[in-house]
Amino acid sequence: MAELGATVEFPGSLTGSTLPPPRTRIFKIIVIGDSGVGKTCLTYRFCAGKFPEKTEATIGVDFRERLVEIESEKIKIQLWDTAGQERFRKSMVQHYYRNVHAVVFVYDVTNAASFHSLPAWIEECKQHALGTEVPRILVGNKCDLQDSIQVSTDVAQQFADVHSMPLFETSAKNPNNNDNERCGRGNNDHVEAIFMTVAHKLKSQKPLVLSQPLEGSRGTINLSRSMNNGGGGTRSWGCSSC
Numbered sequence: 001m002a003e004l005g006a007t008v009e010f011p012g013s014l015t016g017s018t019l020p021p022p023r024t025r026i027f028k029i030i031v032i033g034d035s036g037v038g039k040t041c042l043t044y045r046f047c048a049g050k051f052p053e054k055t056e057a058t059i060g061v062d063f064r065e066r067l068v069e070i071e072s073e074k075i076k077i078q079l080w081d082t083a084g085q086e087r088f089r090k091s092m093v094q095h096y097y098r099n100v101h102a103v104v105f106v107y108d109v110t111n112a113a114s115f116h117s118l119p120a121w122i123e124e125c126k127q128h129a130l131g132t133e134v135p136r137i138l139v140g141n142k143c144d145l146q147d148s149i150q151v152s153t154d155v156a157q158q159f160a161d162v163h164s165m166p167l168f169e170t171s172a173k174n175p176n177n178n179d180n181e182r183c184g185r186g187n188n189d190h191v192e193a194i195f196m197t198v199a200h201k202l203k204s205q206k207p208l209v210l211s212q213p214l215e216g217s218r219g220t221i222n223l224s225r226s227m228n229n230g231g232g233g234t235r236s237w238g239c240s241s242c
């Protein structure tokens with residue numbers, strides 16, 4: 001596992017006209033919630049651009065990343081997909097919470113128990129000293145399963161308001177279902193917009209310490225494209241371009 005230290009390395013000489021390569025800021029975003037709510041699918045969807053054909057319970061943590069461009073700055077969004085099952089979390093949990101820039105809480109709109117677990121996940125963040133300055137968002141996933149909804153938007157919104165989080169309802173499976181009012185309200189790719197909204201929020205905050213030379217990215221996307229595709233959830237922090 002990569003250790004996210006604050007090391008900055010500039011390979012090569014700094015003499016003469018050799019300039020260090022541009023540094024890329026990294027936004028570490030942890031994705032937490034009960035087992036089976038779709039954390040792996042959401043993170044895969046954002047980083048690989050598709051719904052995974054097959055998933056297995058995450059053991060410990062997986063992380064996926066994607067290089068994006070926001071206002072001409074290349075930023076690496078690193079999504080930490082954490083295990084929902086307690087027995088797969090224990091050994092890793094303290095690593096999740098180190099140098100976290102944002103938290104995405106996920107519940108399954110077809111599983112009320114996963115929604116009722118949210119206070120426990122919030123408490124876990126608190127126990128790991130995650131400050132209130134760390135942006136948090138709430139994502140209700142699987143809203144393509146319209147006939148099985150157990151958590152209403154109203155109830156979820158009340159919870160989000162109490163905890164000062166924006167709420168997004170989406171589907172990792174079918175994030176661009178224009179016929180489905182709950183799934184992104186006609187956005188072309190709601191999952192994309194959710195994570196880009198977080199990245200925008202982070203970029204607008206004070207500079208982050210983590211950085212590294214540009215390399216090994218999974219490909220660059222143009223923010224204007226993604227934002228033109230919709231960019232809004234049911235709530236946001238009021239990012240002007242979202």
Ligand SMILES: Nc1nc2c(ncn2[C@@H]2O[C@H](COP(=O)(O)OP(=O)(O)OP(=O)(O)O)[C@@H](O)[C@H]2O)c(=O)[nH]1
Pocket residue numbers: 033034035036037038039040041042055056057058059082083084085141142143144145170171172173174
């Ligand atoms: N219909 C539907 N199924 C989904 C969606 N997202 C995930 N699933 C399914 O839900 C199951 C669990 O998804 P995962 O992404 O593995 O869940 P997880 O939260 O990562 O689970 P853990 O790794 O155990 O914590 C899989 O069978 C997925 O195919 C969605 O948006 N819609």
